[in-house]
Amino acid sequence: MSRKGSLLALRDREPAPKSEAPGKAAINPAAADSTTTTGSATAPSRQGKKAMTGYFSPEMSFAMHMTARKNGMSLQDAMGxxxxxWLRKMGESPVGK
Structure with missing residues (x-):
């Protein structure tokens, strides 16, 4: 069963035919700015790190943001x-940010 809009439905699809508009130069993806395709535009503060996300109530989000700001911290630092x-509470060693 395939859902409309599912990425799996795109897997076996034939690629769209390539057509060039008259008077327009073809765009070569390999010649495009490499920072947009290789990921080297990653901020230095994110290099070597992995994202972790969660979904919380608007009240939790607001409280965390405001408390972090009141204490001169970023939300990321507060979460770290x-x-x-929590790791200490569970008997594990803290690992830093």
């Missing part, structure tokens, strides 16, 4: 501190 506290 909370995660390390």
């Amino acid at each position: 501190e909370a995660f390390n506290d």
Whole structure:
């Protein structure tokens, strides 16, 4: 069973025919700016790190953002501190940010 709009439905699809508009130069993806295709435009603060996400209530989000700001921290720093506290509580060693 295939859902409309599913990425799996695109897997076996034939590629669209290539056509060039008159008077327009063809765009060569290989010649495009390599920072947009290779991921080297990653911010230095994100290099070597992995994203972790979660979905929380609007109240939790607001409280975390406001408390982090009141304490001169970024939300990421506050979350890192909370995660390390939780690791300690569970008997594990904190691992930093």
